[in-house]
Amino acid sequence: xxxxxxxxxxxxxxxxxxxxxxxxxxxxxxxxxxxxxxxxxxxxxxxxxxxxxxxxxxxxxxxxxxxxxxxxxxxxxxxxxxxxxxxxxxxxxxxxxxxxxxxxxxxxxxxxxxxxxxxxxxxxxxxxxxxxxxxxxxxxxxxxxxxxxxxxxxxxxxxxxxxxxxxxxxxxxxxxxxxxxxxxxxxxxxxxxxxxxxxxxxxxxxxxxxxxxxxxxxxxxxxxxxxxxxxxxxxxxxxxxxxxxxxxxxxxxxxxxxxxxxxxxxxxxxxxxxxxxxxxxxxxxxxxxxxxxxxxxxxxxxxxxxxxxxxxxxxxxxxxxxxxxxxxxxxxxxxxxxxxxxxxxxxxxxxxxxxxxxxxxxxxxxxxxxxxxxxxxxxxxxxxxxxxxxxxxxxxxxxxxxxxxxxxxxxxxxxxxxxxxxxxxxxxxxxxxxxxxxxxxxxxxxxxxxxxxxxxxxxxxxxxxxxxxxxxxxxxxxxxxxxxxxxxxxxxxxxxxxxxxxxxxxxxxxxxxxxxxxxxxxxxxxxxxxxxxxxxxxxxxxxxxxxxxxxxxxxxxxxxxxxxxxxxxxxxxxxxxxxxxxxxxxxxxxxxxxxx
Amino acid sequence: xxxxxxxxxxxxxxxxxxxxxxxxxxxxxxxxxxxxxxxxxxxxxxxxxxxxxxxxxxxxxxxxxxxxxxxxxxxxxxxxxxxxxxxxxxxxxxxxxxxxxxxxxxxxxxxxxxxxxxxxxxxxxxxxxxxxxxxxxxxxxxxxxxxxxxxxxxxxxxxxxxxxxxxxxxxxxxxxxxxxxxxxxxxxxxxxxxxxxxxxxxxxxxxxxxxxxxxxxxxxxxxxxxxxxxxxxxxxxxxxxxxxxxxxxxxxxxxxxxxxxxxxxxxxxxxxxxxxxxxxxxxxxxxxxxxxxxxxxxxxxxxxxxxxxxxxxxxxxxxxxxxxxxxxxxxxxxxxxxxxxxxxxxxxxxxxxxxxx
Numbered sequence: 026x027x028x029x030x031x032x033x034x035x036x037x038x039x040x041x042x043x044x045x046x047x048x049x050x051x052x053x054x055x056x057x058x059x060x061x062x063x064x065x066x067x068x069x070x071x072x073x074x075x076x077x078x079x080x081x082x083x084x085x086x087x088x089x090x091x092x093x094x095x096x097x098x099x100x101x102x103x104x105x106x107x108x109x110x111x112x113x114x115x116x117x118x119x120x121x122x123x124x125x126x127x128x129x130x131x132x133x134x135x136x137x138x139x140x141x142x143x144x145x146x147x148x149x150x151x152x153x154x155x156x157x158x159x160x161x162x163x164x165x166x167x168x169x170x171x172x173x174x175x176x177x178x179x180x181x182x183x184x185x186x187x188x189x190x191x192x193x194x195x196x197x198x199x200x201x202x203x204x205x206x207x208x209x210x211x212x213x214x215x216x217x218x219x220x221x222x223x224x225x226x227x228x229x230x231x232x233x234x235x236x237x238x239x240x241x242x243x244x245x246x247x248x249x250x251x252x253x254x255x256x257x258x259x260x261x262x263x264x265x266x267x268x269x270x271x272x273x274x275x276x277x278x279x280x281x282x283x284x285x286x287x288x289x290x291x292x293x294x295x296x297x298x299x300x301x302x303x304x305x306x307x308x309x310x311x312x313x314x315x316x317x318x319x320x321x322x323x324x325x326x327x328x329x330x331x332x333x334x335x336x337x338x339x340x341x342x343x344x345x346x347x348x349x350x351x352x353x354x355x356x357x358x359x360x361x362x363x364x365x366x367x368x369x370x371x372x373x374x375x376x377x378x379x380x381x382x383x384x385x386x387x388x389x390x391x392x393x394x395x396x397x398x399x400x401x402x403x404x405x406x407x408x409x410x411x412x413x414x415x416x417x418x419x420x421x422x423x424x425x426x427x428x429x430x431x432x433x434x435x436x437x438x439x440x441x442x443x444x445x446x447x448x449x450x451x452x453x454x455x456x457x458x459x460x461x462x463x464x465x466x467x468x469x470x471x472x473x474x475x476x477x478x479x480x481x482x483x484x485x486x487x488x489x490x491x492x493x494x495x496x497x498x499x500x501x502x503x504x505x506x507x508x509x510x511x512x513x514x515x516x517x518x519x520x521x522x523x524x525x526x527x528x529x530x531x532x533x534x535x536x537x538x539x540x541x542x543x544x545x546x547x548x549x550x551x552x553x554x555x556x557x558x559x560x561x562x563x564x565x566x567x568x569x570x571x572x573x574x575x576x577x578x579x580x581x582x583x584x585x586x587x588x589x590x591x592x593x594x595x596x597x598x599x600x601x602x603x604x605x606x607x608x609x610x611x612x613x614x615x616x617x618x619x620x621x
Numbered sequence: 622x623x624x625x626x627x628x629x630x631x632x633x634x635x636x637x638x639x640x641x642x643x644x645x646x647x648x649x650x651x652x653x654x655x656x657x658x659x660x661x662x663x664x665x666x667x668x669x670x671x672x673x674x675x676x677x678x679x680x681x682x683x684x685x686x687x688x689x690x691x692x693x694x695x696x697x698x699x700x701x702x703x704x705x706x707x708x709x710x711x712x713x714x715x716x717x718x719x720x721x722x723x724x725x726x727x728x729x730x731x732x733x734x735x736x737x738x739x740x741x742x743x744x745x746x747x748x749x750x751x752x753x754x755x756x757x758x759x760x761x762x763x764x765x766x767x768x769x770x771x772x773x774x775x776x777x778x779x780x781x782x783x784x785x786x787x788x789x790x791x792x793x794x795x796x797x798x799x800x801x802x803x804x805x806x807x808x809x810x811x812x813x814x815x816x817x818x819x820x821x822x823x824x825x826x827x828x829x830x831x832x833x834x835x836x837x838x839x840x841x842x843x844x845x846x847x848x849x850x851x852x853x854x855x856x857x858x859x860x861x862x863x864x865x866x867x868x869x870x871x872x873x874x875x876x877x878x879x880x881x882x883x884x885x886x887x888x889x890x891x892x893x894x895x896x897x898x899x900x901x902x903x904x905x906x907x908x909x910x911x912x913x914x915x916x917x918x919x920x921x922x923x924x925x926x927x928x929x930x931x932x933x934x935x936x937x938x939x940x941x942x943x944x945x946x947x948x949x950x951x952x953x954x955x956x957x958x959x960x961x962x963x964x965x966x967x968x969x970x971x972x973x974x975x976x977x978x
Binding site for chain 1: 624627631634635638641656658663664666667668670674677681686689690705706710713714716720721724725727728729732735737742743744745746747748749753756757760767768775776778779796818820827856860862868871874875877878879880904907908911912930937938939940943944946947950
């Protein structure tokens with residue numbers, strides 16, 4: 026198959042394609058352009074998502090105080106500048122949705138799977154460029170629908186990003202459960218279609234289009250991560266789609282999948298026999314694997330960047346693959362840990378505690394392997410490397426508290442408190458965001474042919490790193506003090522008055538950290554046009570993407586596709602003069618490929 | 622005007638960054654074409670910053686523990702199963718603290734120690750099965766211990782022993798308040814369904830008016846519990862999901878429309894005793910100091926001063942349920958058996974609370 030594709034693409038390459046502005050920049054089927062489209066859409070969504078979080082953080086720190094920013098941005102939802110309680114919940118909901126799906130799923134996986142899969146396995150493009158284009162445009166459409174939901178009369182979806190029915194099913198329960206929720210569901214249906222098309226494409230491409238010599242055990246860990254992520258996506262996203270469809274049926278066609286015995290606003294509704302717990306099962310069957318869909322690509326990027334910048338092979342290549350596979354497998358049988366106190370049978374709680382805590386083992390293996398990778402390295406402190414170290418740091422800090430939340434007995438008292446917020450933001454939010462930043466800084470020269478400014482990168486990293494801890498570390502403690510999440514204000518509970526100062530500190534860190542993302546945006550957009558021209562292999566890396574010319578061409582390599590002779594991690598290999606040997610360099614006489 | 626100011630501020634920020642970049646560029650003249658790649662100077666600086674960051678992580682941990690770690694909620698549980706959860710929590714926290722301190726040290730120290738230098742070559746070290754085995758087995762053992770301890774604790778909390786003859790109380794959730802229903806002398810709750818709600822007759826929880834078990838049920842909006850008696854809570858919700866969260870008792874269970882969920886615990890400390898607890902006394906004094914400060918500001922603006930705070934157990938809603946989710950609470954009073962019985966006698970039974978016409 027791979028040889029066939031090779032010759033085929035090669036013929037294609039002979040023709041001179043006439044490209045118009047539309048085919049090159051808009052309806053492009055080139056994976057490199059599509060990856061840039063994903064990145065830029067994801068970045069814009071990220072700016073919106075982070076702005077939302079800053080607004081509701083200000084409400085938490087200075088509850089019900091007038092704020093000109095609210096007045097300007099929220100309009101009728103902030104009469105006289107005081108944020109409305111409904112819009113607070115809507116901001117929380119849309120922030121979660123945007124960050125999890127639009128930024129950290131599409132923006133991260135969409136960008137780097139598209140960019141790196143063909144380039145690192147030595148393929149001319151994705152298996153289906155057309156499907157790839159459709160995938161992006163479905164994502165774009167779903168983003169538009171999600172953003173447009175912010176402008177509907179009764180407000181956007183506000184039932185939390187988990188949209189548990191009946192709250193999300195009944196327009197009379199909450200303003201946001203009307204048109205806003207309909208648009209949310211439509212947007213997610215489009216998003217899932219996009220994600221499935223993308224994932225199928227990634228799987229097929231990795232399996233079929235690897236260049237000569239690129240066996241599965243020579244693949245860089247990035248590709249392994251994207252490959253397994255795509256499989257998890259294919260397994261779990263359809264379940265969310267079915268949950269969304271059933272919810273649409275309940276909302277619009279009077280079925281009772283998730284609803285039963287409801288009395289609201291003075292009347293009994295006709296629903297009978299359904300169960301909200303069923304929705305929770307369906308939702309978390311995707312919802313939990315989703316956090317691995319978010320974090321695995323980041324792990325892949327970080328593994329690659331750590332090896333390249335430590336000038337050392339990744340430690341325990343096989344163990345890294347095994348742990349990716351173990352995490353992927355376990356991720357599909359742990360969803361119940363979100364539901365310990367949902368009313369499901371307590372015995373199920375025991376089962377899910379067991380499977381959940383098992384996931385800590387492959388995660389620990391990965392963390393130790395990264396630490397050993399930098400041990401006795403020759404660490405090049407490029408911005409991407411700083412974000413990778415930051416990733417490992419937040420992944421450990423956030424991951425460790427998972428053994429509290431995964432333990433059903435302990436979950437009873439910290440469930441749905443700020444402890445949970447602290448945990449998942451560190452372990453999958455901030456970590457995945459760091460992975461994404463690391464990826465952008467590292468592969469920027471490949472994407473745009475120019476370098477990002479390193480000093481701005483350093484400023485961006487250090488301020489972000491300090492602020493991220495400043496925001497999320499203290500949250501563990503207010504969670505242990507019993508403060509529930511998603512409270513518009515805590516002023517009705519004198520019990521929590523002594524937490525007001527922590528909340529102010531957290532918000533100040535958030536505002537500073539948020540503001541310094543401008544440094545990144547400046548660096549990102551300005552470097553596109555005015556950055557220093559990149560050399561072909563600026564980080565002196567071994568993988569195949571750095572053997573392509575700096576200027577993007579259709580088909581990636583002029584002439585023949587490269588042949589692979591070694592694994593992706595021959596850094597500082599004894600017997601070589603330089604400290605890296607690219608994958609396409611044949612073994613020297615007498616040189617042995619490492620048994621990995 | 623605000624918009625204009627915002628735009629101006631943004632423009633100034635962008636100009637400031639642009640000027641900064643120019644200064645950076647000037648300091649890098651002569652580094653050749655690859656001048657956005659880290660140099661030895663960068664490696665050195667960032668290596669030291671890594672150690673600084675390690676210190677920052679330790680400091681923020683210490684500050685958080687010292688300032689906010691001594692939360693009375695963590696150490697003063699008011700239920701029989703509470704200390705079991707708290708012990709497990711403390712063991713888990715200690716393990717987390719040790720692992721966190723060590724791994725963060727290794728990570729940041731290695732980043733500092735092995736910062737790059739021109740001409741140095743890294744160690745080619747790709748694999749070591751012994752090491753891999755060690756850091757697989759250690760987590761396996763630690764987690765096995767935690768899993769077993771956790772499962773025993775969980776099972777003992779969730780397995781409800783009917784032989785203890787618990788007092789049955791229904792917790793009923795609606796947007797946005799709580800009701801409690803006591804089972805009365807027969808200790809059996811009458812059948813109920815939201816379809817039977819009849820506001821005109823004041824049958825607000827939808828009790829079956831013909832069920833003899835329900836006639837002596839008592840509906841209240843405060844939750845009184847006798848100390849030392851096992852309580853079996855039956856949870857219902859009439860509209861959306863809610864969660865009955867009683868943090869002082871280490872108790873929480875969702876209230877799900879269309880089904881009855883349950884949770885059981887035995888309160889061990891009365892409200893009056895808890896108010897005497899030195900930790901709680903300190904906490905209340907601290908909160909009242911904060912409230913006095915806030916009151917001063919409020920009064921200065923012409924508002925009313927805040928009421929002083931007195932400790933009470935609370936039932937909070939902990940599942941997003943709509944606009945007023947943040948204010949859905951019920952007071953819990955734990956008292957002696959006699960006080961409890963006296964209070965219960967004063968309440969109207971369901972039979973007597975119905976409006977007949």
